[in-house]
Amino acid sequence: MHDRLSAFRYRDFRFLVAGTASSSLGNSITPIALAFAVLDLGGSATDLGLVVGAFALADVVTVLFGGVLGDRLPRKLMMEGSAAGSALTQAFLATSLIVGFGTVAMLGIVGALNGCLSALSQPSSRAMTRETVPPEHLPSAVAGRSLLQTGAATVGYAVGGVLVAVAGSGWAIGVDALTFAIAAYCYSRLRVPHSVPEGERASMLADLGDGAREVLAHPWLWLLIGQAMLYHLFYGGAQTVLGPIVVGDEFGRSSWGWAMATLMAGFVVGGLVCLRWRPRRSLLIGTVLLSLTALFPIAMAVSEHLWIVLVGAFLHGFGLQVFDVFWDLSIQQNVAPDKLARVYSFDAVGSFVARPLGLALTGPIAVVVGYQEWLLVVGCVMGASALLALTSADVRNLTRRTPIETPPEPVTA
Known part of the structure; x- marks a missing residue:
């Protein structure tokens, strides 16, 4: 410990x-x-x-x-x-x-x-x-x-x-x-030291270009940002719009509260696991577990038992949390320090830019296709996009760095 x-x-x-x-x-x-x-x-x-x-x-x-x-x-x-x-x-x-x-x-x-x-x-x-x-x-x-x-x-x-x-x-x-x-x-x-670049500063547009080139220099980085875009495009509306309706109608409104609580419990357990678990190919393991997020919308679509929905919610939270920790660690260890904030900003934009569109379109599409049917589509897209990322050797082979341990510095008051 x-x-x-x-x-x-x-x-x-x-x-x-x-x-x-x-x-x-x-x-x-x-x-x-x-x-x-x-x-x-x-x-x-x-x-x-x-x-x-x-x-x-x-x-x-x-x-x-x-x-x-x-x-x-x-x-x-x-x-x-x-x-x-x-x-x-x-x-x-x-x-x-x-x-x-x-x-x-x-x-x-x-x-x-x-x-x-x-x-x-x-x-x-x-x-x-x-x-x-x-x-x-x-x-x-x-x-x-x-x-x-x-x-x-x-x-x-x-x-x-x-x-x-x-x-x-x-x-x-x-x-x-x-x-x-x-x-x-x-x-x-x-x-903390003020690590501000010295010398003449480029324009903000040039700085953005440098950040974009840093993202593109790492195939695992831009590939999984693209996967996150698909995740939020499809899943945002599934949870916010369809989840309360489907689970609430089938099992009662309080059941949706239980589902969200179980989802958060999965996040907490995933975080606890990551405190101890340090796989060398952490990004590979995280991406595999990210595919578990598909189980929640699929469970909402097909299950007639609340406990199955709750298991799906837990596994969704667990898999996503483990991936998020290993993803963050991969960025911290492999991106140039002076470009780190810009890379995180591209990560945020790439991940969430499609979410408003997904929120707007989920309702109309689900009405035409059917709520359960659309939840199945969402689950399949989430699972397949995560597994598809594993076809990249850069995702599979990125290894966690293990620097030589050094004695901790004295803790000041």
Whole structure:
């Protein structure tokens, strides 16, 4: 256990994961609070979709610039500024709902602003892991950070509904503002070197081009980003649109809550496994397990028993979490440090750019094809795309680096 948690010996890493876990907790509460806030203000399901879509669109549009800035400016500054800004915007939003001057349009505008703030810091935050621990402790750091963020998100989902019911949407969003303030404080305590490139700087467009060339230089990288695009194009609507309808109609509405809880349990177990399991060909193993995600939509489509759906949900979460940890570790160990934030931004854009389209098209297509039939198609595409990636020798043969262990540096207060 000591080796599995070795990254937590380092002060900077502890502050990093405390900040990311804090904001992850709040960000899991806000979607629930936001949904009821829109409805309480008289908004419709379409209005809610527009509010959520404003955040998603702003995030996708801005994240590439976040990657460029994360490789130009001190990453600590990007994270600290974004968290402080998000704390202020969420506090304003909470106040508007508590006092009573909030509107649906205001929720959309502030949501878009929060999407921009999140996108500006996300690549820097992911790249920061590498700067807080020595190379030999990076596997422990990646797995530990992922596990704590997933655990915090699970708690957020669990308490979000309770907070809204007991205190109201405004106070629940106020909790999110507090978590961002805590994150900003944690980031301000980081003592990492400002690894900013020296010399004359190229234009932002040129920097983006350098990031794109770095992605294209690694076939395993662009291939699995493409796979992630297919995953989110098909699965986003299957979970958000079809899942509640199919599972709710078949087994009762509470069953969908159980399915989501079981999915998160799979994430947590996968994170725990990754703390201990260090396969040499981790990307190969992760991609194989990624194919397990197909079992959830297939189970929803064909099963007449809830327990089978729950098993599918668990295996989906488990496989996806293991893949995510090994994927992140592969990027951390194989991408040039000065291009890391830009690569993470291309990863985010490539993975999520098609998700809004999938959300918009799932309903109309499923009505024509049939709900169960479309869930089968979704499952087959998810499983086949993951297995197809294994035909690449670059995916199969990429090995985890195992640097020589060095004694840990003294932990400062």
